[in-house]
Each structure stands twice: as structure tokens, then as C-alpha cells.
Amino acid sequence: MLMEKEREKLIQYGKRLVDTNLTKGTGGNLSIFDRNNGYMAITPSGIDFYDIKKKDIVIMNLEGKVIEGNCVPSSEWQMHLIEYKNRTDINSVIHAHTTYSTVLSVLHKELPASHYMIAVAGKNVRCAEYATYGTKELAVNSFESMRDRNAVFLANHGLLAGSYNIENAFNIIEEVEYCSKIYCIAKSIGDPIVLPDSEMTLMASKFKSYGQVK
Numbered sequence: 001m002l003m004e005k006e007r008e009k010l011i012q013y014g015k016r017l018v019d020t021n022l023t024k025g026t027g028g029n030l031s032i033f034d035r036n037n038g039y040m041a042i043t044p045s046g047i048d049f050y051d052i053k054k055k056d057i058v059i060m061n062l063e064g065k066v067i068e069g070n071c072v073p074s075s076e077w078q079m080h081l082i083e084y085k086n087r088t089d090i091n092s093v094i095h096a097h098t099t100y101s102t103v104l105s106v107l108h109k110e111l112p113a114s115h116y117m118i119a120v121a122g123k124n125v126r127c128a129e130y131a132t133y134g135t136k137e138l139a140v141n142s143f144e145s146m147r148d149r150n151a152v153f154l155a156n157h158g159l160l161a162g163s164y165n166i167e168n169a170f171n172i173i174e175e176v177e178y179c180s181k182i183y184c185i186a187k188s189i190g191d192p193i194v195l196p197d198s199e200m201t202l203m204a205s206k207f208k209s210y211g212q213v214k
Contacts, residue, residue, distance in 0.1 A: 002068050006032040006041040007057040009166050014049035017096050022173060023049075027097035028158065029074035032166055033084040035091065038062055042080060044071035075134035082139045083146075083162050090150075090162035092169040100180035101125075101159035108155050114192040115179045119203035120172050121151035121161065125180075130155035151176045 001007070010030050017023045017030075026049070031042035043049075044056045058069035060077060062085055074080075080093045104111055104127065111118060111125040118124065128145035131138035142160055146152035151161040151172050161172040186192040 001054065002037075002059045003032070003034060003039060003041040003057075004054065006034065007054040010041060010043055010057055011049075011052050011054065013094070013166055013170050014043060014052060016170065017094075017173075018049050020174070022098050022177060023096040025049075028095050029076050029080070030092075030094045030166070030169075031074075031077075031080040032092045033080075033090075035088075039067055040077075040081060040084060042073050042077055044069075045074050047071070076138075078134075078136050078139035079142050079160065082143045086143065087162065089164055091164050092166040093160065093162040094166070094169045094173050095154075095158060095160045096173055097158040098173065098177040098180070100184050101153055101177050102157070103184055104180055105153040105158060106156050109153075111153070111176065111180055111183055112192070113195040113197075113200050114183045114186065116195060116199070116203050117175045118179045119200055119207050120168075120175045122149035123197055123200035123204075125149065125151050125153060125176055127153040127155055130157075133157065 014030055026046055029043045031040050033040045038061055040060050041057050044058055056071045058071055058073040059067045061067055076095055083090045083093050108127050110127050113123055126145040128141040131141050142152050150163055154160055161169050163169040163172055183192055
């Protein structure tokens with residue numbers, strides 16, 4: 001079985017998405033890329049995260065060909081592969097239907113630097129132009145809007161994040177959703193104060209050694 005440890009992590013973090021109320025049912029997908037063999041392990045389409053078994057994980061190459069697995073890969077596989085093809089700093093991608101990030105995505109709004117923890121994703125989180133789920137157009141739109149960032153909102157859809165391992169990709173999902181919640185609540189009361197770019201640049205530097213799994 002190819003990428004057995006990666007399969008186990010995808011199952012583990014898929015369940016964590018559900019357990020932490022970051023998604024529900026089959027909403028979302030996760031992948032890990034092995035740069036040594038050029039293969040991506042990705043969760044299957046339409047299977048509840050608590051029902052996924054190791055044999056259900058699909059192994060694909062960078063051309064989108066299934067190398068191992070009998071299940072249909074996530075419909076968003078192109079959105080994962082485009083990151084691995086073009087971003088050497090990303091080895092894991094997570095997409096989830098988180099509540100407050102999706103609220104901003106249906107408004108086609110970005111998340112500004114209203115809280116310093118947004119720095120895990122960049123100085124803000126942009127919203128990609130809308131495209132139908134599972135299409136190459138959505139993959140391209142998400143990639144373009146996530147340039148020099150580690151997260152992006154998918155218009156009328158949800159949240160996408162990527163990092164050098166799945167632990168930090170999950171951390172980005174958590175923090176962006178938290179910051180989105182704070183921003184939405186604050187916005188209902190008044191106008192949130194946005195931190196300057198200089199402070200976010202400082203935060204990015206500090207976060208290089210702040211409590212993240214290496």
C-alpha cells in the first residue's frame with residue numbers, strides 16, 4: 001500500500017475537522033503530497049470522514065492519473081494538484097466548509113488583518129472568484145488568489161489552506177476560521193480596526209518560530 005502513513009494522517013485530520021466543528025459529513029477534502037515519489041494521497045469523494053478507511057484513500061500523480069485506489073478521488077483534486085505543481089512550500093492542502101469563513105465567502109469579502117493570528121495565512125485572506133466546484137476553473141481561481149498566502153476563501157463555497165505539512169495546514173484552517181468568526185461578530189457591532197502591513201510583516205517573522213510543527 002503506497003503512502004500508508006499519509007493515509008492514516010488524512011483519516012485522522014478528516015475526523016478532527018468534524019470533531020472541531022470545522023465541517024460536517026463529507027464537506028471538504030484533504031491531501032498530502034510526497035515530493036520524493038511525486039504522488040498525492042487524497043480523500044475519496046462522497047464518503048463520511050468517519051467512514052473512510054485506508055484503502056479508500058486515492059493515490060494520484062501530478063498528471064491527475066490514479067496510481068492506486070478503487071474509490072473516486074475528491075471532486076476537488078485539481079484544486080490540490082495545482083498547488084503541488086506550482087508551490088514548493090506546500091505539501092498538504094485542506095478544504096473545509098467552515099461556517100464563518102464561508103459567511104465571508106458568500107459575501108465575496110476578504111478577511112483583513114483584524115487579528116494578528118491571520119498572519120498564519122498571510123497579511124489577509126483573499127476571496128477567489130466564483131467557479132463551479134470540481135472544475136479546473138475553480139482550481140485556477142483558488143491558486144491565483146492564494147499566491148503569497150496560505151489560505152483563500154472560495155466564493156459561495158468555503159475555505160482552502162495549504163502548508164508544508166498537514167499539521168500546519170490544519171492549524172491554518174483553525175486560525176482563519178477563528179479570525180473570521182471574530183471579524184464577523186465585530187463587524188456586526190462596528191468597524192474592526194485593521195492592523196498595518198508593517199505589523200503583519202513582523203507577525204510573519206515571529207510565527208516562523210511560534211508553536212508550529214516542523
